[in-house]
Amino acid sequence: MRATDDSPPLRYGNTARILHWVSAIMILSTIPIGAIMLREGLERSTQDLLFILHKNGGVIIFALVLARLVWRLISPPPPLPATLPDWQHPAAKLGHLGLYGMLLVMSVSGYVRVRAGGFPVEMLDAIGAPTLVPHSEALADFAQSVHAYGRFVLVALIIVHVGAAVAHMVRRDGVMRRIWPPVGG
Ligand code: HEM
Ligand code: HEM
Structure with a gap:
């Protein structure tokens, strides 16, 4: 059927679609980089590079x-x-809300883990952004746990999301x- 001026739009606009796919590429590379950079036996220079990519990639995702x-x-x-069946409407909303929520949890906990531990976030340092959390090992440890457990929830949501898309x-x-x-x- 030909769309008329009264038909609802069929697609997300260009901006939303570009943002979706740039974010997807960034997230699908930042997660494995995060896992690989913690492997034992990596050369120091490789590990440093992966940390820089991961931390700054995470800030861009935020x-x-x-x-x-x-x-x-x-x-x-x-x-x-x-x-679409009725149940898919709230299911899609909940899934998208979960993805946005977990992306915020992961980027904020990553930031807090690094800043509270007294480490640099090169991109933010380069533009002179102030550190927003106090130096505290307890806070850094807490944020590290949130970041480590949160990744399972995020990865599970991504698997369901991509499975639904397929x-x-x-x-x-x-x-x-x-x-x-x-x-x-
Ligand atoms: C890290 C990977 C991804 C994340 C975090 C992600 C996240 C999201 C979010 C939050 C939305 C909702 C947009 C909104 O309404 O504001 C969305 C929509 C969508 N995504 Fe993804 N996405 C990812 C990868 C993919 C991939 C690989 C596919 C396809 C193979 C895909 C297919 C879709 C489709 C079809 C929609 C539209 C759903 C609808 O119309 O309700 N996404 N995505
Ligand atoms: C949505 C964004 C992010 C995702 C999906 C993500 C994902 C991950 C993953 C999967 C790991 C490996 C965890 C493990 O194996 O225990 C990790 C570790 C790490 N991430 Fe992120 N991250 C994100 C943002 C950030 C940001 C913004 C920073 C800092 C500015 C950051 C700093 C770190 C650090 C320091 C580690 C190592 C944690 C440790 O010491 O055990 N991440 N991240």
Whole structure:
């Protein structure tokens, strides 16, 4: 059927789609870098490089999440296809809320773990950003635990999210077309 001026938009706008895919690439590289950089036996120079990539990548992810949330208020997502079963509407909302929430938990706990431990975040130091938490080993240890356990929750949510996306692709029910391609289409 041809879309008319009255039809609801079928896709997220270009900005939301670009932000989704840039964030996805950043997150899907930051997680393995975080796991690899803690392996024993790594050369010091390699480990330092991975730490720098991970910490600063995490700060960029935080900025991307904020940008997405603000943009979502300015340009709300299009309604889901009416053909989807009712239960999928709240399930999608809950899943997306969980992903945004866990991305914030991971970036904030990573930041607190590093800053409270007295370590640099190169990108923020370069622009002269002040340290927002006190130096405290207890706080750094707590944030480290949150970061370490939080990754399981985030990875589980990502697996469910990508699994759901693949199921929609197989059914060709129009959901994947809402976010793909990253621009135009
Ligand atoms: C959404 C963003 C982030 C994700 C998904 C993420 C994910 C991870 C993962 C999977 C690990 C490995 C944990 C382990 O094996 O125990 C890790 C470790 C770590 N991350 Fe992140 N991280 C994020 C943001 C950050 C940020 C912003 C910083 C600091 C500015 C940071 C600093 C660290 C540090 C220092 C470790 C090593 C923790 C330790 O000492 O055991 N992360 N992160
Ligand atoms: C780290 C990886 C990813 C994260 C954190 C993520 C997160 C999100 C979030 C938060 C939304 C909701 C956007 C909003 O309404 O504000 C979304 C939408 C979507 N994502 Fe992802 N995503 C990731 C990877 C992927 C991948 C790899 C696929 C496909 C294979 C995918 C497919 C979709 C689809 C189809 C939608 C639209 C859902 C709808 O219309 O309700 N995502 N994603």
